[in-house]
Each structure stands twice: as C-alpha cells, then as structure tokens.
Amino acid sequence: MLITLEGLDGSGKTTVWEALQDVHPDAVFTREPTDSWYGDAVYRSMGDADADPLAELFLYTADHADHLSRTVRPALAEGNLVVSDRYSDSRFAYQGATLAESDLDIARPMEYVRGIHAAFSRSPDATIYLDLDASTAAERSGRTDKFERDGYLAAVRENYERLIDAEPGRFVRVDAKRAPEDVIARVEDVVASLLADAE
Ligand SMILES: Nc1ncnc2c1ncn2[C@@H]1O[C@H](COP(=O)(O)OP(=O)(O)OP(=O)(O)O)[C@@H](O)[C@H]1O
Numbered sequence: 001m002l003i004t005l006e007g008l009d010g011s012g013k014t015t016v017w018e019a020l021q022d023v024h025p026d027a028v029f030t031r032e033p034t035d036s037w038y039g040d041a042v043y044r045s046m047g048d049a050d051a052d053p054l055a056e057l058f059l060y061t062a063d064h065a066d067h068l069s070r071t072v073r074p075a076l077a078e079g080n081l082v083v084s085d086r087y088s089d090s091r092f093a094y095q096g097a098t099l100a101e102s103d104l105d106i107a108r109p110m111e112y113v114r115g116i117h118a119a120f121s122r123s124p125d126a127t128i129y130l131d132l133d134a135s136t137a138a139e140r141s142g143r144t145d146k147f148e149r150d151g152y153l154a155a156v157r158e159n160y161e162r163l164i165d166a167e168p169g170r171f172v173r174v175d176a177k178r179a180p181e182d183v184i185a186r187v188e189d190v191v192a193s194l195l196a197d198a199e
C-alpha cells in the first residue's frame with residue numbers, strides 16, 4: 001500500500017513521517033524531492049528565483065519518475081507499506097500554482113501537470129492531507145524559499161482543495177493546527193485503520 005503525506009510547507013509532514021517510522025519499522029519511508037542527483041537538481045532549481053517554471057516542473061517530474069522506478073514500485077512489488085513525504089499531488093498543487101502565475105499561456109495548469117503524470121505515474125492508495133492555513137504555514141516554515149510566500153501558498157492550498165474535491169475517497173484531512181502530539185496521534189490512527197481496511 002502506498003500512503004502519501006501532503007500539505008503546505010510547514011504543515012508538519014516531516015514531523016509526522018518521522019514519528020510513523022517508530023510505529024512501522026518495517027515500512028519503506030521515502031520522500032520527494034528525493035536524495036538522488038535528480039533531487040539535487042530540483043533543490044538547485046528551488047534556490048534559483050529566476051528558474052524557468054516549465055523547466056522546474058520537468059525537473060520535479062524527472063525526480064518522480066526515478067523515485068517510482070527505483071524505490072516505490074520495487075517496494076510495493078515486495079508487498080511493503082510505502083509512506084512518502086510528498087508525492088505527485090505536490091506537483092499538481094505547487095507547479096499548478098507556479099504555472100498559473102507565470103507568463104505561460106496554459107489554460108488549466110493543474111490539469112496540464114496531471115496530464116503529464118497520467119502516462120507513467122502510480123496514484124497513491126491513500127493521501128493524508130495536513131490542512132493548515134497559508135499564513136501559519138509560511139510562518140512555521142520560516143519563509144526561507146521562493147515557495148514560502150503567503151499568497152503563493154494560498155493558491156497551492158486552493159489547488160489541494162480541488163484535488164480533494166475530485167477524489168474525496170483517497171484523501172483523509174487532518175487538522176494540522178493542533179498540537180504536534182495530537183496531529184501525530186491522529187495520523188497514526190488513520191494509518192492503522194487504512195491498514196486494517198486493506199486486510
Ligand atoms: N502541529 C504542529 N504545531 C506547531 N508546530 C509544528 C507542528 N508540526 C510541526 N511543527 C513545526 O513546524 C516546522 C515545520 O515542520 P515540518 O518540517 O514537520 O513541516 P513540513 O510539512 O515537513 O515542512 P516542509 O514541507 O517545508 O518540509 C518545524 O519547526 C516543526 O517543529
């Protein structure tokens with residue numbers, strides 16, 4: 001089973017992802033951007049305020065393709081639980097927002113990004129969405145990179161809402177404004193019930 005953690009910067013995904021490792025020591029824990037050279041290229045682009053938005057989309061997508069073939073698909077084929085801190089929905093929500101605010105004339109940016117993935121990607125079985133407002137997210141994440149701006153994160157949040165509306169059965173919303181221990185406990189319960197349902 002593939003479970004992904006999604007949400008705005010600073011919503012607490014990594015905090016939860018680390019806590020889950022204690023409870024599910026046999027699962028495969030992974031993330032995007034990855035620690036491969038593709039991931040390094042992504043981080044390089046993130047650090048460039050003038051990066052071309054389409055080039056950046058394809059760097060993230062290349063990293064995802066490598067992540068799928070090198071880590072996710074083999075782990076799933078061996079019957080493992082895979083938990084990924086960010087996955088394809090991050091691209092749909094973030095690059096969808098980036099393309100929308102760019103000079104490119106793409107009519108439906110998020111659908112465009114989804115279309116690129118359709119031919120090769122694998123959808124998560126379940127996605128835990130850590131729901132947080134844009135300004136708390138920007139504050140928690142320290143507003144250190146080009147994505148951590150309130151206005152941009154508000155657009156990303158709207159995109160996540162559209163993704164949830166389109167596939168309500170895949171997403172489980174968790175209130176990320178609560179104390180870390182409450183968020184962790186709630187996510188642990190959600191994962192336990194997803195695994196029980198899959199048996
Ligand atoms: N529920 C919470 N309440 C308050 N602060 C939190 C909570 N969860 C995490 N934090 C703090 O917010 C910051 C960001 O947390 P974390 O790195 O887990 O978020 P993230 O979603 O992985 O962020 P990013 O996407 O930017 O990597 C950290 O300083 C963390 O200690």
Ligand SMILES: Cc1cn([C@H]2C[C@H](O)[C@@H](COP(=O)(O)O)O2)c(=O)[nH]c1=O
Binds near residue numbers: 090
């Ligand atoms: C996978 C992915 C990530 N991003 C953005 C979101 C964050 O601002 C950074 C890095 O993620 P991290 O969890 O803070 O390490 O990249 C993105 O725009 N598109 C993506 O596909």
